[in-house]
Amino acid sequence: MIPGRGGGYIRLPSTIQELNQSTHDPRELPGPAMKRKPIRVNWDELEAAFDNQSSDLVYYLDLVTGHVILDGEGEDPGDEDDPAWTGGESADDGTRAYVEPLATETKVEWIRRYVAESGDLDPGVRERLVEALRSDEPATGIIATFRDDPEAKDHWYRFRDDRLHERIEEWLRDHGVEWIDPPPWA
Numbered sequence: 277m278i279p280g281r282g283g284g285y286i287r288l289p290s291t292i293q294e295l296n297q298s299t300h301d302p303r304e305l306p307g308p309a310m311k312r313k314p315i316r317v318n319w320d321e322l323e324a325a326f327d328n329q330s331s332d333l334v335y336y337l338d339l340v341t342g343h344v345i346l347d348g349e350g351e352d353p354g355d356e357d358d359p360a361w362t363g364g365e366s367a368d369d370g371t372r373a374y375v376e377p378l379a380t381e382t383k384v385e386w387i388r389r390y391v392a393e394s395g396d397l398d399p400g401v402r403e404r405l406v407e408a409l410r411s412d413e414p415a416t417g418i419i420a421t422f423r424d425d426p427e428a429k430d431h432w433y434r435f436r437d438d439r440l441h442e443r444i445e446e447w448l449r450d451h452g453v454e455w456i457d458p459p460p461w462a
Contacts, residue, residue: 314454315342325375326444336372339453345372373451378443384414390435401428437461 317337321344325335336345391397391405401421408417422429441461448455 312339312452314456316457317342317455318344319459322444326378326440328377335375337375338372340371386436386439387418390432401425
């Protein structure tokens, strides 16, 4: 028996079998839920993690330090004395949150929104983007269109950055993260 958070005592299982059969969930203990302290988010690292295009790299946000942790191919072996080093383990231990890179579908949806919402977009550029979106491989046509029109490309990246920043802030709120310093784009 150990003291519980809300008073009283909690009986611990005495055997492995009893532990496996236990329906007790420690998150349901009486008393107030543990609240995380606000953290100093490394905004540049977090933005790069969300923008990650490599399936070989996996990113986590350290919910204690605000640093972004990288696991995957191409990473330095690490220094065991470095508190951000994970030793290659990718399991979530409650102090890290997995950063899922943007899905291709999300990016294509953002392009659709960009075409629909950009009233000052050149009609020729708009038509080329619409054609690209209708194709089986939209990325090829979109890239070609922006390569031929740097002004439209710059406008698209500003639009895209705004969506990315909204996604990052939403993700942080969904993970219960409060930040100390506002993001640089705020």
